[in-house]
Amino acid sequence: MFVRSHALAVMTLAIGVLLAGCSSSDTATPASPPASPSTESDYRVPDGGQRTGAVATSISGDQTFSLQGVTGDDGGVDFAAYDESMDFALGAISQYWIETMPAEFDTKWVQPDEFIAYYPPEDNGPTCGGQPVGAVNAVYCYQGDSDFIAWDEPGLMLPFYQEKGDMATAVVLAHEFGHGAQARLGLSDQFPLTIESELQADCFAGAWAQWAEVQGLLGKQAVSQAVDAVISVADPQGVPWNAPDAHGTADERLTAFADGADYGATGCVDYYYPGFSQGG
């Protein structure tokens, strides 16, 4: 069985959210300690969760990205506003790929089979490669003939939305969609180094952001939120390029994101191809 997973692991601190990196290991083990229980309990999410299964495939309404997290009664976050922003992001990213796959790669975009918001500690998410994706993660997972994008809602997405804003959560989702694009383009298992796959996914996220800009979807704070999001998911200084779980420093990740904005999805395939960092 072909299994590939990418996980975003975060460490939630009192002062904010630091995304420590998205492990490409099949175990999807967070690279950093899980959020403290006290932080998780700050968010009261609806029983049973939601947004499992199909999502919107286009934008509706006249929303834009730039909202700071809306405070409310659900443990400090307005869950309805958050939910609306996630639907907006998922619809906008889906629409981008539905348009871009045929236009740039002459193939049809197929939506991931499932979108799963899960709620640790009661629910540690779906399994990828036989292991639960676990707390404080966002992942794309392709196994056999199905795939999914999943995220820890109270431990990752809600704090990210609250601390950084709706464009920040959208960029995290766009990165995971980027891994989905790799699977559809037959690239997923071609990368000799994790970091190459991760930087290409960042590039795809940048390509999406540029499209969103052209569509008039980016509000005033959107770009700074996107930059903040990319920096916060970067590796600390000193992680070697070829480390098994390396994702890139802030500079490398921002460069990939900017290259996507400048050159589009085709540029991401041309410049961040498997082996690119080795001249291969």
Ligand SMILES: [Zn+2]
């Ligand atoms: Zn990734």
